Amino acid sequence: MSVIKIPTESKKFFKSNLNDIFKTGNLAEGFWNEKLSEFVSKTTNTKNSVPLCSNGAGLMSLFNYYNHYKNKKYILIQSNTMYGMYTMPISSGLIVDQVINCQINTLMPNFEDVKNAINKSNRKKDQIIIMLSHMGGIINPDIVKISSYCKKNKITLIEDCAHSFGSTLNNKHSGTFGDAGVYSFYSTKAIPAGEGGIVVSENDKLLQFVKRFTIYDRFEQKMKIGVNIRLSEVQALLIYSVIKNYKHIILNKKKIAQKYIEVCKRYKIPFINQYENSQKGNYYKFVIFNKKQKINKFLPKLNTTTSKIYDYSLNSSKLIPDHHTCLPIWYKYETKNINKVISELKSNF
Numbered sequence: 001m002s003v004i005k006i007p008t009e010s011k012k013f014f015k016s017n018l019n020d021i022f023k024t025g026n027l028a029e030g031f032w033n034e035k036l037s038e039f040v041s042k043t044t045n046t047k048n049s050v051p052l053c054s055n056g057a058g059l060m061s062l063f064n065y066y067n068h069y070k071n072k073k074y075i076l077i078q079s080n081t082m083y084g085m086y087t088m089p090i091s092s093g094l095i096v097d098q099v100i101n102c103q104i105n106t107l108m109p110n111f112e113d114v115k116n117a118i119n120k121s122n123r124k125k126d127q128i129i130i131m132l133s134h135m136g137g138i139i140n141p142d143i144v145k146i147s148s149y150c151k152k153n154k155i156t157l158i159e160d161c162a163h164s165f166g167s168t169l170n171n172k173h174s175g176t177f178g179d180a181g182v183y184s185f186y187s188t189k190a191i192p193a194g195e196g197g198i199v200v201s202e203n204d205k206l207l208q209f210v211k212r213f214t215i216y217d218r219f220e221q222k223m224k225i226g227v228n229i230r231l232s233e234v235q236a237l238l239i240y241s242v243i244k245n246y247k248h249i250i251l252n253k254k255k256i257a258q259k260y261i262e263v264c265k266r267y268k269i270p271f272i273n274q275y276e277n278s279q280k281g282n283y284y285k286f287v288i289f290n291k292k293q294k295i296n297k298f299l300p301k302l303n304t305t306t307s308k309i310y311d312y313s314l315n316s317s318k319l320i321p322d323h324h325t326c327l328p329i330w331y332k333y334e335t336k337n338i339n340k341v342i343s344e345l346k347s348n349f
Helices: 008-024 031-044 055-069 084-091 111-121 143-152 204-213 233-243 246-266 319-323 335-346
Strands: 048-052 074-078 095-100 128-133 156-161 180-184 197-201 286-289 324-327
Touching: 008 233, 031 048, 031 197, 031 233, 048 055, 048 204, 055 084, 055 156, 055 180, 055 197, 055 204, 074 084, 074 111, 084 095, 084 128, 095 111, 111 128, 111 143, 128 143, 143 156, 197 204, 233 246, 246 286, 246 335, 319 324
Parallel strands: 074 095, 074 128, 128 156, 156 180
Antiparallel strands: 048 197, 180 197, 286 324
């Protein structure tokens, strides 16, 4: 992770405020958690948000809420996503009923993929959760249609926004299309701060549950479920220090992407364009792909890459793992390294 950098301004802000935490002795559930929540709510135009120790912690909270309080028993997850999206629902008492197919041109399911999986499930629709992960820095292009269908059929829609803080579709932020969304600020994410996650929703009861669930409901003592997955004040300050500069981080990565885009267009290398069809992505990843050929056959001389979105699939299809890769696009990635990637791309033609 040595290539991962954060803005100088973020580091200065963190250091200048860190001693105040130690002076007050308030190491948890304090000022910086509140500031972080306010910033995310204002940025995403949501009523409220709840900071947690990780994206996974937020998702576990949501799964427990819908399972224990809303009689949701089954969950459908997409094939191209983190393995934890399979383990966490089961750990929360849900049944993973279907794995939804994904498309190579977006790395996500389209509306028909979701609808087909729901029909194949043959479960009562009001007992189903759809779990969608926004991949690579953009929002699922069909999220509006999927959300509308879920609402009509009383299906809960949860958005895994681990890749997509700052990304919008029609000027609407990820995490705000379904019933709830969860961001990640893990070290490798588009807005990196080491660790941490934030739940956003318009559902006040849901957010109150998340707040109480994450501290064992130790104050009201009425809930029968609960864990400790809160965010420390030091980590909240670090996330806030970085997230307040998220536009700067995305702009820097967008400039790198533009250099890759010029080469891809010149040599007709298919790539996921994060700024078309009303999308504004955060360039968590710069994805290139080839539907007909494995990517290592299509570009055999390309050696300088970063990790794929995922190099495995939760179903038997090898199309997405084998037919895509990602060009390095970290914040403040050095020009000499960018030029090396571009040179390797050109050498294939």
